[in-house]
Amino acid sequence: MSVNVDPEIDELRQLLEAQLQLHTDELSTLTAAGADPADAGEDPQTVTERITAASQAVADTTAALARIAEGTYGRCERCSGVIPAARLAILPRARRCVPCQARG
Template identity: 65%
Template structure:
């Protein structure tokens, strides 16, 4: 994706805000299901795993929104290089560029 077609920060912020609303709603439902596991038809371990994943998604999304506010969004946390717009469009909460992500944290 070239720079002219990269999503704007405002577009990415809106995507992240929508994701945060969805993850928060999912977490609310899963938390309630955790008190009554039979309500969803899922076993308690599945509910626990899905709840942990939703919490992690809320944390990652909130952190990305904080990076936007701080003016460091789109910069790799390891090498400080730019994270390509195409990567951010697919994974708006990305903290690392592809080479640094591949090397592991």
């Protein structure tokens, strides 16, 4: 059985994998800095906020990669409509189409 791989999805998967590595590296660095924020030269609150943002980015990117593996990537989690390629190019981790995202 051969698997047809959409070149656009493959490119986005590669981009997501690269982003996952960057976010994971950032989270590791921030976590180490969080142990002693003075070492990072940043306010402890700022370090905490950056850790939270990096953790969310890792989770969102991992979820996007899982959707690719499941074959549901590019479909809105709320309405099941197609998420336009232009939106995915800008925000490869997008879970929802623009109308559903705007509804909150």
